[in-house]
Amino acid sequence: MLVIFGASGDLTARKLVPALFKLYRAGELPQNFVVLGVSRSDLTDGAFRKRVVLDSPHLSDENDNGASDEQIKGFAKRFFYEDVGSSYDSDYQQLRNRIEDLNDMFNTGGNIIYYLSTPPTLYETIVKNLANADLNTQNNGWKHIIVEKPFGYSLKTAKELNRGLQRFFDESQIYRIDHYLGKETVQNLLVTRFANSIFEPLWNRIYIHHIEITNAESVGVEKRGGYYDKSGALRDMFQNHLLQIVSLVVMEPPIGDAPEEIRNEKVKALKSLRIMRDEETLKNNTIRAQYVASEIDGKKIKGYREEEGVAPNSTTETYAAVKFFVDNWRWHGVPFYVRTAKRMPTKVTEVVIHFNTPPHQIFKDSGIRGKDNKLIIRIQPDEGILIKFGVKVPGQGFKVERANLDFYYSCLAETRVMQAYERLLLDAMQGDATLYARADEVEAAWEFVDPILDYWQNGKNVRMYGYAAGVWGPENADDLIEGPGNWRNPGENLADDPGYCVIC
């Protein structure tokens, strides 16, 4: 049984129920699957079903071939609703009775996931009340809790939240969601590195010059200005999703694919990020910026400070770029450049491994300079992997051009690629926490991010750059890159990435 707290909210309707529906249609949910929505709103089972299933505009998408009425009705019958009264801090005895009734009706064996999809300030209250009603014990079926982001606001609050949850649930029962880990391409980072023998020998300071990770969104803060203005790019994307990607790029090979083997290595990776402690280092290695009003294709785009819910004098960043080093044997001296931003020219997330130039230039007039070998791992969209390597241009002499060697997920036309929430929900049902963040991972990530946030908020004369909505951030961001290089500003499609002989 999936018990969703905050079931009347946006996440339930827009992400959770559509993901469950996809799993249902694909026949991947257990036979006895049932959902109990819980929140303060006064709803009947019928009204809840209408809201999140029958009248929902979110159940189909452009890749869908349409669900039948029968499927939708069959799915809706598995949804029930219970209100907690006027506050989540109440006696959950009535909730317990309802859960027991549904357990019997659907023969669930007492296996329950509690999904916390309320404002984070309520997480601890909810788990305390679950425990008070004896709804956390595992002697009659397993009990897992899935905790939505944001997980804390700082290292201190993340630690408090961890301790708060762990008072009532064992760490093995706690699933902290990071939807980037549910993305197929993020998981493929592990496979690319550890299921091949051709990349890993090069995956170190001897062959890699620097690593660049870009997460760009073309949208602004949309309707979430109120939330975002208290958060900012560093908390919203960098502390969680991007540092999760960093941990997969940086980690050592685990001894196996058991969840704890992988998570142990990720924690070690996060703990090896060099924490920036003094103002000079923070000044030279971080850049923050806000988008300002502009016009894109004749359409006026609001600046961040004009967005609904955002303070007119806000100092919250919508662009964050950070250069850092990893203090371990493998990565000594290799700079990592990671940026995330809203209102960029396109939506794209990619990891770019820039290899060193060959140690000795044999082909002196080849035109190869500045065109290093790259491995581009495209997380989204146009998911795939592309290697840029030098080939000889036919003709006299040794002119070299960069060609592309590539793989695209879209080539796997017959394969159903699960969306992030589908994969993560299914894993939590199966008790597989590999793709969920452990307490120490979250804390290690905050440990790295906290000094940057503190500097941005309290440092002396910290610049807040502006960038016109629709461009690749402030010009000064290129100053972060060592030497003559710039950020790679990719197009929407990896397949369009310029390379010699693209039409073959």
Ligand SMILES: NC(=O)C1=CN([C@@H]2O[C@H](COP(=O)(O)OP(=O)(O)OC[C@H]3O[C@@H](n4cnc5c(N)ncnc54)[C@H](OP(=O)(O)O)[C@@H]3O)[C@@H](O)[C@H]2O)C=CC1
């Ligand atoms: N929406 C999204 O795309 C994403 C959301 N999240 C996280 O998921 C959680 C839920 O988000 P979302 O569904 O968007 O939030 P909403 O505000 O839409 O819904 C939250 C639900 O919690 C209940 N609630 C209880 N107390 C409060 C309160 N003081 N203020 C507002 N709501 C309250 C409300 O139900 P009721 O009043 O009936 O009790 C409400 O329906 C949050 O922690 C959010 O950070 C994370 C990633 C993406």
Ligand SMILES: O=C1O[C@H](COP(=O)(O)O)[C@@H](O)[C@H](O)[C@H]1O
């Ligand atoms: O967690 C979040 O992620 C989305 C971006 O997710 P994606 O899967 O579309 O890349 C971001 O828009 C949002 O601000 C953030 O809270």
